[in-house]
Amino acid sequence: MHRKILPSLSFVCLLLSPSSAAPQSSSAHFRIQTFSSADAQYLRRAFKALEKARKDLLSLGLNPPQRVTVIVHPTLERFQKSLEAPMFEAARANRNLARIETQRFRALEEHGGLEQTLRHELFHLAQPANWPRWKAEGSAVRFSGERLNGVLFENISESKLEALLKNPPSRAVLARAMATALEWVVQNRAISD
């Protein structure tokens, strides 16, 4: 009986107020809201990864927010609907709200890794706001340690790469754009005006 009731209550709480009633827990700088016991099993790892990432960002001279909320959406549908996210997006950082929203932790684990995804998104909350997308994404990938398998775009213009990163037409193109952004960061390419 309770098992049937609890998930729907969680949905209502998510819609009305992300900060109330849903299962959540906190560390020194993070609050994580989960909606299933399957995701809650990853909490210890998630907190450890986030606190470590925060420390690493500070040692790089970046400024992560003092408090960050992580919302782990209960289903792919909820995640996509809430963020109007394309099929291949796994997580998103919102700088204004100091918030990270993700698909289920198990889904992150299957695509790219839980720790890497959290590090990537936290990087976006700490990076300078005025960086172009390629620098932000390439740097986030480098910081996270994610492994990319896209083939680099050769001779692509900065504006074209920015456009692909902003509105990738497919997962394959996004993988190539991210790999190219990482390469530009590794090569320490200058930002053009």
Ligand SMILES: [Zn+2]
């Ligand atoms: Zn990113």
